[in-house]
Amino acid sequence: MNVTQISPELIQKTIDFHGHSCPGLAIGIRVAEVALGEVGRSSDEEVVAVVENDNCAVDAIQFLLSCTYGKGNLIHLDYGKLAFTFYRRSDGKAIRVIGKPEIFGHQDDESISLRKKKMVRGLTGEEKERLNQAAVARIKQIMEADLDELFEITPAQGPVPQKAQILESLICEACGERTMESRTRRFLGQILCIPCFEVREKNF
Numbered sequence: 001m002n003v004t005q006i007s008p009e010l011i012q013k014t015i016d017f018h019g020h021s022c023p024g025l026a027i028g029i030r031v032a033e034v035a036l037g038e039v040g041r042s043s044d045e046e047v048v049a050v051v052e053n054d055n056c057a058v059d060a061i062q063f064l065l066s067c068t069y070g071k072g073n074l075i076h077l078d079y080g081k082l083a084f085t086f087y088r089r090s091d092g093k094a095i096r097v098i099g100k101p102e103i104f105g106h107q108d109d110e111s112i113s114l115r116k117k118k119m120v121r122g123l124t125g126e127e128k129e130r131l132n133q134a135a136v137a138r139i140k141q142i143m144e145a146d147l148d149e150l151f152e153i154t155p156a157q158g159p160v161p162q163k164a165q166i167l168e169s170l171i172c173e174a175c176g177e178r179t180m181e182s183r184t185r186r187f188l189g190q191i192l193c194i195p196c197f198e199v200r201e202k203n204f
């Protein structure tokens with residue numbers, strides 16, 4: 001496996017981009033290390049990332065690989081899996097990186113119950129500190145582990161996902177707002193945007 005080290009300065013910039021340091025972001029940083037070594041950074045759109053979750057890890061992928069939602073070379077599949085696939089357009093090389101269940105399959109019971117309590121009743125200062133320490137320990141564990149301890153890395157199959165397409169826009173006949181043609185709906189002969197369509201349909 002080719003691996004590209006990410007400097008402490010770049011890790012700090014990634015944390016700044018995300019807004020906080022957390023175990024999820026640490027996972028994303030390590031996934032990015034694999035991707036940088038195997039397919040490189042996408043200075044424009046030459047690397048496409050397909051992410052199968054929408055957690056904190058995705059921000060590290062966006063920042064470190066320049067695979068971004070806006071450019072269309074970050075594709076989210078709502079599968080709820082800790083899995084990431086990277087495609088390089090120039091030669092079609094593709095890899096899939098999956099978190100190993102023995103590392104990511106379970107969290108410690110105390111953190112789970114504290115996080116539940118946090119949502120329901122809030123935490124005492126001492127409990128907050130314990131949860132925080134658990135997160136710090138988890139981040140350290142993820143950042144210091146060998147990559148092949150953390151991930152299963154395999155060649156990926158399938159075609160490179162298509163580039164973002166620029167489509168015509170139409171004017172919604174109810175609200176008058178410009179809407180990408182592929183997102184318009186037709187209802188009783190009118191061209192509508194999705195929210196206007198949903199209102200008409202509900203009141204029909």
Ligand SMILES: [Zn+2]
Nearest residue numbers: 022024025056
């Ligand atoms: Zn986070």
Ligand SMILES: [Zn+2]
Nearest residue numbers: 172175193196
């Ligand atoms: Zn509309």
